[in-house]
Amino acid sequence: MQSAPNRRSALDRPATDPSPIFENFRGMHASELLTAAVAHFDLFGRLQQGSLDFQSLRLALQLEERPAVVLLTALKAMGLLQELDGQVSLTDLAAEHLVPGGPFDCGDYVGLAAQTPGVLTMVRLLKTNRPLGSDEGEEGGAAFIYRDGMKSAMEAEDSARHFTLALAGRAKNVAPYLADAVSMQDAKLLLDVGGGTGIYSHALLQKNPNLQAIVFDRPQVLKIADQMTQEYGVADRCQLVSGDMFADPLPEGADVILLSNILHDWDKPECQLLVNRCAAALPPGGRLLIHDVFLNDALDGPLPIALYSASLFSFTEGRAYSGAEYREMLETAGLTPQPIQPTLVHCGVLAGVK
Ligand SMILES: C[S@@+](CC[C@H](N)C(=O)[O-])C[C@H]1O[C@@H](n2cnc3c(N)ncnc32)[C@H](O)[C@@H]1O
Incomplete structure (x- = not known):
């Protein structure tokens, strides 16, 4: 294009x-x-x-x-x-x-x-078992994650900007690969939950001219997404909605929901809650896309993902999960897992169909 x-x-x-x-x-x-x-x-x-x-x-x-x-x-x-x-x-x-x-x-x-x-x-x-920055007396708040009652860096303008733009450093490399890995031919509305800058949505919008998207994130993060939608020329097809993905109703009407690098930020009960909420928001035939890294099902590697898991563990309440762990979450929510499609930088996309 x-x-x-x-x-x-x-x-x-x-x-x-x-x-x-x-x-x-x-x-x-x-x-x-x-x-x-x-x-x-x-x-x-x-x-x-x-x-x-x-x-x-x-x-x-x-x-x-x-x-x-x-x-x-x-x-x-x-x-x-x-x-x-x-x-x-x-x-x-x-x-x-x-x-x-x-x-x-x-x-x-x-x-x-x-x-x-x-x-x-x-x-x-x-x-x-606590992430960096999240405890009383520590400066800044936890990076990348917010839930009610948590001290989060994503709630203050400067730190939200810093962490959101840092993630764009990976996203701009990987987004073109995600846009190729996922067919949006029959999709009308994509909901990008915890979309950050929205770069993954922007790639999918640029690849699929009839697609619309909603980027859902925290208010301070969406200030960056707003700037980015202008720069990528997709503001007319990309709506920005702020909220708490654990507590607020998810925007309605999406036939595809993207969780890109989201579940690895959370412990298993929060992951299941989020997958359940996304599954409930989809119509029959709709798809939940988990874009993430995947440990071996035996939880014994690969080493780069095991070390990334330690990084996720340090910064967030999550870790890397295996394909088997994600498939179980999808199945528990009534979704049928599809084969994982690789993207870039160890990432891949696992779709669950309702
Ligand atoms: C690791 S980043 C992923 C960003 C982007 N999807 C990507 O793949 O680069 C996690 C995102 O989830 C958002 N987030 C965290 N907790 C949230 C919550 N409770 N409600 C809405 N968004 C949240 C953060 O603000 C951040 O943008």
């Missing part, structure tokens, strides 16, 4: 794939989680005598479910733990090199990082 003069195109693709940049950026979490496991939780020592089931190991570590999944998924993805028939055990690599006191133990070497700020912060977050 030709871009009109002075109109940005959300369909232009980057010449190179930026995925390695995202992988290196998230790589710090490998060091933080490995060091935390060795030097703060004695994880490898605890498994020296034999395997434990997930719940017993979680209780021994004194971790809640979400941090335990994030930590153990990353260690499995690093090839240090394995899970067979629900029993978590050491791999040969971990047994030889990370059990304290073994002839080739290098745990003390890893422990050199035990008191570094990143590791200490990760240990605190794992123990408290």
Whole structure:
């Protein structure tokens, strides 16, 4: 499609794939989680005598479910733990090199990082199961997420602008791929819940000239979306509606609802609530699109997603989920999951049809 003069195109693709940049950026979490496991939780020592089931190991570590999944998924993805028939055990690599006191133990070497700020912060977050910035006394509020009663950075103009524009750095690379991966031939109205800048909607609107869209988000975030809809030349087909996706009625009439990088911000009960609300708002035959990253169904990798999961865990109340976990949420809401279509930067789109 030709871009009109002075109109940005959300369909232009980057010449190179930026995925390695995202992988290196998230790589710090490998060091933080490995060091935390060795030097703060004695994880490898605890498994020296034999395997434990997930719940017993979680209780021994004194971790809640979400941090335990994030930590153990990353260690499995690093090839240090394995899970067979629900029993978590050491791999040969971990047994030889990370059990304290073994002839080739290098745990003390890893422990050199035990008191570094990143590791200490990760240990605190794992123990408290609270996102950065969300507690009383912390500045700013939680990034990317808002629910009633939460201190959220998305409610103040400057921080909402900062975090929303930061996400556009990924979205502008990925949006053209989403627009290609999803057929909107029969769709009339797209509802982009938590749409941020709206770039994914803008790409779908530019690709599908008969489509209309609603971007639903917090009021401060929609100030950026407003600016962007003008720049992308889609303001006449893109409505902006503010509200709380957990509490307010979702705008009516959409035959496709997009949750792009939304569910990974929330713990499972909130995810299910949101999927249920979206499913209820769709007509028969309507589609809910989950655009996100996907862990393996066995929750043992891939490593870049396991490390991204640690990042999501740090900033939000969520983590990365597997395709199986998302399919279960869709099915619980009465939607039929379709195969995952890849987009870019480890993302893919999973549709649930009503
Ligand atoms: C991680 S961003 C995703 C933005 C965009 N969909 C993307 O893929 O880049 C999460 C978005 O959800 C919005 N959000 C968080 N909590 C919300 C709530 N309770 N109601 C409406 N929007 C919310 C945030 O303001 C933010 O724009």
